[in-house]
Amino acid sequence: MIAADEWQQLAAGIAQRARLLNAVLADLYGPQRLIAEGLLPAELVFGHNNFLWPCQGINPPDGAFLHLYAVDLARTPDGRWWVTADRTQAPSGAGYALENRTIVSRAFPELYRDLKVQHLAGFFRTLQETLARQAPSDKEVPLVVLLTPGRFNESYFEHLYLARQLGYPLVEGGDLTVRDATVYLKTLSGLRRVHAIMRRLDDDFCDPLELRTDSALGVPGLLEAVRQGRVLVANALGSGVLESPGLLGFLPKINQFLFGEELILPSIATWWCGEAPVLAQALEKLPELLIKPAFPSQSFAPVFGRDLSEKQRQSLVERVQARPYAYVAQELAQLSQAPSGRLREDSCNPGPSAYACMRWPAAMVIACCPVV
Numbered sequence: 001m002i003a004a005d006e007w008q009q010l011a012a013g014i015a016q017r018a019r020l021l022n023a024v025l026a027d028l029y030g031p032q033r034l035i036a037e038g039l040l041p042a043e044l045v046f047g048h049n050n051f052l053w054p055c056q057g058i059n060p061p062d063g064a065f066l067h068l069y070a071v072d073l074a075r076t077p078d079g080r081w082w083v084t085a086d087r088t089q090a091p092s093g094a095g096y097a098l099e100n101r102t103i104v105s106r107a108f109p110e111l112y113r114d115l116k117v118q119h120l121a122g123f124f125r126t127l128q129e130t131l132a133r134q135a136p137s138d139k140e141v142p143l144v145v146l147l148t149p150g151r152f153n154e155s156y157f158e159h160l161y162l163a164r165q166l167g168y169p170l171v172e173g174g175d176l177t178v179r180d181a182t183v184y185l186k187t188l189s190g191l192r193r194v195h196a197i198m199r200r201l202d203d204d205f206c207d208p209l210e211l212r213t214d215s216a217l218g219v220p221g222l223l224e225a226v227r228q229g230r231v232l233v234a235n236a237l238g239s240g241v242l243e244s245p246g247l248l249g250f251l252p253k254i255n256q257f258l259f260g261e262e263l264i265l266p267s268i269a270t271w272w273c274g275e276a277p278v279l280a281q282a283l284e285k286l287p288e289l290l291i292k293p294a295f296p297s298q299s300f301a302p303v304f305g306r307d308l309s310e311k312q313r314q315s316l317v318e319r320v321q322a323r324p325y326a327y328v329a330q331e332l333a334q335l336s337q338a339p340s341g342r343l344r345e346d347s348c349n350p351g352p353s354a355y356a357c358m359r360w361p362a363a364m365v366i367a368c369c370p371v372v
Contacts (some may be wrong), residue, residue, distance in 0.1 A: 061136070067095065182225060
């Protein structure tokens with residue numbers, strides 16, 4: 001449980017971070033001032049497989065690259081909250097939060113009423129209104145669809161739940177077609193124009209014509225329809241570049257540069273190893289750090305330095321030294337704990353009833369919608 005005053009601080013920090021990341025996307029696919037000013041290393045951006053060169057120069061309606069944003073948060077024993085990751089490509093969370101809220105309100109109706117839990121309806125209503133307003137409707141009633149990879153995706157349940165809540169048709173790539181840079185939904189009564197797509201499909205899978213050519217999940221010609229301003233895609237194609245953990249260490253200075261503000265929610269200490277001084281410090285403190293891949297294309301699982309033998313540690317050092325730009329070092333945060341359940345012990349032990357309290361790290365995922 002999070003108290004209201006603590007939640008307000010979190011909400012302000014999440015909103016600030018969403019604004020910052022939207023501005024970073026606008027710059028990376030526009031003038032690229034952050035790279036020119038040395039605030040972002042070019043290798044970290046252009047080396048990311050989710051930086052999509054075909055999206056360069058595309059300016060979405062109202063400058064909104066992010067419509068949904070999620071953040072991974074961790075709480076330390078001193079009560080401070082730290083950001084461990086940003087989710088900008090096709091973030092999960094909103095549907096699960098809605099389902100959980102519905103179940104809790106039915107299981108504990110009196111408690112739910114007495115605590116005056118804030119409703120989620122405004123969250124979804126604002127999302128609907130934003131997509132409808134920004135969609136290039138040409139004076140038609142805008143049709144918005146939710147694009148899913150299909151039933152084999154691990155979060156397909158949430159896609160179904162969200163589509164039902166928002167009133168959007170749930171479609172797969174094969175249900176859509178592009179004609180004359182216009183997206184259409186295939187229906188029994190013929191083609192029906194689609195004005196906006198809320199996607200749960202990864203960036204490079206969305207258009208096999210210009211992006212990942214082996215994708216069987218996307219819509220050929222979708223990117224050209226976006227380029228021509230004939231359809232709105234949320235989140236904007238190419239937004240996955242911000243999910244690199246290497247960016248975390250650069251965001252405070254970028255926020256100062258763009259908005260003149262300190263970040264309300266700081267990131268957990270993270271260093272990109274592509275800079276020589278940082279690499280030297282990371283290798284020196286390797287037992288105290290977590291080593292992660294800087295790009296999702298790497299087949300490298302995160303490694304805790306403290307768990308490595310001397311031989312394994314030396315092998316990792318050699319790998320990092322060979323390709324330092326491909327690795328990120330992150331501080332090992334001590335997470336706080338909170339009671340999360342009770343187990344009856346008297347069912348297996350004789351004598352007076354006793355209870356054992358399970359304790360788990362107090363970490364959570366929060367989705368924030370919309371950015372604009």
